[in-house]
Amino acid sequence: MSSTYVHYSTTPSSLPSDYAVLSRYAAAHGLTDATTTDESSALVEGQALNDDDTSTYDFEDAELTPEARALLRRKSRRSSFPTSYLTPFNPTSMGALPDDLGHRSGPAPRNITATENTPLLAPLVPRIEEEVDEEDVTPSSVAHPNVLWEEMRILSKYTLPVFGTHVLEYSLVVASVVSIGHLSTTALAASTLGSMTASVSGYSIIQGFGSTLDTMLPSAWTSSQPNLVGLWSQRMAIVMAACLVPISMIWFNAESILLALKQDPEVAHLAAVYLKWAVLGLPAYSFNTVSRRYFQSQGLFAVPTRVIVCVAPVNAALNYLLVWGPKPFRLGFIGAPIATAISFNLISICSIIYGVWFIPQTAWHPLSMRCFTNLGVLVQLGLAGVGQTASEWWSWELVGLAASLLGPVALATQSVLLVSASTTFQAPFALSVATSVRIGNLLGEENPIRASYASTAAMLMALVIAMIWSAMFTAFRNSWAYLFNNDEDVVSMVASILPVVALFQVFDGVSAVTAGILRSIGKQFTGALLNLSAYYVIGIPFGIWLTFSHDFGLVGLWIGLTISLIYAAGFGVWICLRTDWDYQVQKVKARIAADQKAGVRHDVEGHQ
Template sequence: MGSEATAVDNLQQPLIEPMKSEVDFRMESVLTDKHLPYFRRLYFASLIELKFLLNLAAPAIFVYVINNGMSMLTRIFAGRMGSMQLAAASLGNSGFNMFTFGLMLGMGSAVETLCGQAHGAHRYDMLGVYLQRSTVVLLLTGLPMTLLFFFSKPLLTSLGEPADVASMASVFVYGMIPMIFAYAVNFPIQKFLQSQSIVTPSAYISAATLVLHLIFSWLAVFKLGWGLIGLSAIHSLSWWIIVLAQVLYIKMSPRCRRTWTGFSWKAFDGLWDFFRLSAASAVMLCLESWYSQILVLLAGLLKNPEVALDSLAICMSISAISFMVSVGFNAAASVRVSNELGAGNPRSAAFSTAVTTGVSFLLALLEAVVIISLRNVMSYVFTDSPAVAEAVADLSPYLAITIVLNGVQPVLSGVAVGCGWQAFVAYVNIGCYYVVGIPIGYVLGFTYDMGAKGIWTGMIAGTLMQTIILLIVTFRTDWDKEVEKASRRLDRWEDSQPLLKQ
């Protein structure tokens, strides 16, 4: 009775509250309390975990929505200048910017593993070192990427883009060069804060920046007449505002006092090992993000591809909206697992994985039911064409399955980042997506003349195989060994011990 009273006392806190800078040991104590009946333990632990998820996932989803909102506003203002300008801005955003965003976000995910585990282990001084080390690696990576932006015009022309569109797109891309280095600083900072469960300040900063972005973009286009390069430069400026505001928060907030102790020469130690972990993280994320884009590219090779491309574009837009929720659970899973492993709480890490996966899956299932229910009307938000609407309705079962899989797969990827399995998952992604999924999609789509359905079937097959593999690996994991690995990773960072799962 006393144990149950203690467990109940642990829950007498507001549902949404500022997350503590310490890893909370309440859940581990509940899970290991043999005096409580088994299902009571699960009940109390679930309530504790759901509070963590709500505090972590909701602001992360909001930040992701706001960041996408800035890109959308940029395209809207470009469209007000003309259809050619809209095409150029869309090409710059969807091509060069998304490539840079995915690469930098992926490389910045290395900080999630190390900062999360270090914070859980109370090695607070190392968080600032990892932040600086990651920033150095990403800034160095950004230097060669500027060449891609500088030579965007001949690159686009060689890919078959019309000369006038390529010329306008290159002007837009030039204004995004400062954004490369904003990403290089922002993503390590973002992961540094997330690893300490500090997520709400980033949401406030992003929301304020979105308002400024709207005002500055309006001034650049309608008052100053700066054109495309001014519009993209404002986009870069907005990202730098986010960076500087987060830096100011880290410097001034008492919540970062122990984790940020100033610049250190240790940031330049072990850069190669850090680059390897960062590169593995980038490969893992980029292979996932490029996979759906290849689906659209293959659809463009179909006979009479107009309806197929339009219907797929609508389905991908709906899927992207749903995926924003999954991104929040991805961040929550990474933080929770890395913190618990660093703190030496194997049961909490395993339980958090199960709860996060289950909640995300149930939400995705609900979204899929809504998609199926609205399959005959939802496309009219995007188009007036009955043919495209019919094609979208025909593809809605594939969209629903994809949304359900996306409710599980990103969470498992977040768990992998929390454990430091990035290299392993990268190999899984290569095999499932590019050896299985795309070839199956090509054969079904073109050889068996199934069209967009065949291509999407291949995509689902690859994602399903990847999800099954990650589920098996995750739920067969020896979490006690993962705790030991996390401890060794932190102890031997300066040595030659590998950071990646072998």
């Protein structure tokens, strides 16, 4: 991503007054026309403000109309640069920047002549602009239902493209399994084992570390230093690169590890081959984890969706061509992981092209040695994120292993239930991602009240979504399994367990969203403790006890999982409702200030 952006000065003493900037920005953008003049005259009764006195004018003591006070509160919501969207300063020509879902580029500035009074910094601050953010929300308006409806509308707008992205990305893995599944039973078992090993030892680790950016990027984007989005992304790329070394070593030595775990030798060998070729896509998968959050933090939720919409058909074609295609292209078993690796790399290339040429560069930070600073913060939060994310992934593999001990019918039933629950989970998970971004943006804007509303709205939405899935599973429980299998024993067992799965949906959705809220405020460690205790201390041991000691069968495992999510969702909601949002704003301000100070020190050392 290009570094063609306006460099934001990091020296605090060079910052002009907020109100001076506001005044100059209004003049530069021609906002002193009749419309604005009428509004200004209604603001301050009997007072005239100009460029020279706005920096020292006492707005608190002035006799202002209620409309004036409301407008000034909105203008000064953040500590610096209160306008909506900052474009790079160009005295001769600047057009409106391209926009995207949830992303406003603002009006095209008029020609500006630079003078000695022109601020050294760009005259606007980039942000995700929602019209409702300009409303004056106070604690006394808590009972007003419109605020919750507004946040629900915004979260719905953010969630839809994220949902599409995750479903299409899931299709990349499904296409690989489907294409191999028609080769042989051994090949299908090997690809399943290889995919499971990749998820446990690689993808879940990467996603866990990537969740750190849910804390860092959204609040950075709406702060006074939006280029920290690019800087934190670069830092995470370095952390990811370090993580790839042990992951690659595990994948290249997978056969001996799988044999030590008593896997079938032929299946273990093919699974190891699968993983060796899958390594080709591992760096791209890591990059995509970072780039997706880079876009989403700016409100560009549709960008990853557009990219993967283009790549998903290519992936399907590659799977057919490399696994089943004509001889010059047909590779057989190894064609599937190669196709997936190519697809991951195509996503990376498309993301880079989009980031360089099709969106503003305001969030980007030029490559420098600063990207090697503050890595410890990312590692600390990343390890907690691994505990929060990977612990849940691993628990499902453990449940699958326990189900395999109950016989082929139970294993087939578990496959049907797992695919069903995983598919419906994509909706609340997408909502959790959207919630992380929305709350992070609001914290960066220093808007704690609306962040509280967004948190409550997200939990209510998760409950509604979960109830819809629950009703669907309950209504179609007797015929649901026919979508996957025609074995009457499997159909009967699925029907008997689906009521438990329906209850499971309610707490699974709420737990997913509370986890997103915790990520947005940097409480990955709390989320990790919740998941670890929920699954490994309470849910899974209780489920195994019911299954094997009291002959509950597969339903015992699902009862255990449901108990674990009741615990996780209950405590998650309690923590979120008790969150001090003013304190969370102060944490964000402290983090931004610390990076600003580090930037000044780095610039000084660089000039010496």
